[in-house]
Amino acid sequence: MRKVAAIVIASAFFAILLISFYQIPQSGYSGSEYYYSNPITGSHANESVPSHYISGTKNETGAVNAVTAIVVEYRGFDTLGEVTVLFTAATGVAFLLHKGKGGKKRAEANLILREGSKLVLPFILLAGAYIFIHGHLTPGGGFPGGAVIASGFLLMMLSYPKFFMKEKPVSITESFAGITFAVIGLLGLLFASSFLENFLPLGNAGYLLSAGIIPVIYIAIGFKVGSELSSIADKFKEVQK
Amino acid sequence: MIEFTIISWIMALLVIGAAIYAIETKDLLSSAIAAGVASLVVSIMFLILQAPDVAITEASIGAGLTMAIFVYAIGKTGRWEK
Secondary structure (H helix, E strand, C coil): CHHHHHHHHHHHHHHHHHHHHHHCCCCCCCCCCCEEECCCCCCEEEEEHHHHHHHHHHHHHCCCCHHHHHHHHHCHHHHHHHHHHHHHHHHHHHHHCCECCCCCCCCCCCHHHHHHHHHHHHHHHHHHHHHHHCCCCCCCCHHHHHHHHHHHHHHHHHHCCCCCCCHHHHHHHHHHHHHHHHHHHHHHHHHCCCCCCCCCCCCCCCCCCCCCCHHHHHHHHHHHHHHHHHHHHHHHHHECC | CHHHHHHHHHHHHHHHHHHHHHHHCCEHHHHHHHHHHHHHHHHHHHHHCCCHHHHHHHHHHHHHHHHHHHHHHHHHCCCECC
């Protein structure tokens, strides 16, 4: 009986998935019935939202990567909510999983893993930092960069059983990054007209120092996500049975 | 273009097979590894669909961090499903 119910629910879900898959427009299609209107000036542009994102991001935000411009600039408030969700998850893990005294002895990893991870770790951290610093120029951004950094620390945890994240620097980094995000939003309220609005000069599109507040926010998000994910992995490693 | 279609079909079948294996097997460790394989293949599919940023996120979180957290949790509890 339960199996039949599971099959029915799964096939209904699959049917919904297929129907929504056929609703996806062809690539290159940018027409939509939702017309773009500027939330601050209230003016209506005579184009749809997707085509406005494609044509207007470079002039309006200074970012070459349109995905980043949407995530941080047009939908910056959603990103703040996303960061809050991750913060809540990390807090819940830290609340539920108590760290043991660490008396249990674990087996050492073999020589190749230990030395190889020592060799590779700086490059992993560098790649993660590159991904979130260049978020407005190349694909990627704060979330992928932070995840890459956390996976670098995870590699160290796997190869050295005694490796652990010091709690205080991690939490200070995380809090500082979160405060940076919120304070930049509030500065937008102060120097421009709304929360998280750009108030820095846009600069030349395509350069590292361009796009106003986008790189600053993405660097903060990168540090925040990296410290949160590595502290989650650390909590799972250290918890006692 | 035909090569991409063939590769996409192979990877779609791989994802479905890995997902079914991850649900059906009684060995939780190989279940976690099968889920990691599924998300690794999904990240390659994202790359083919020209979404490199999603591919980076999927590869590092889905195949790296999530699998490691599952493996740690299995190590603290038990390997076999009862």
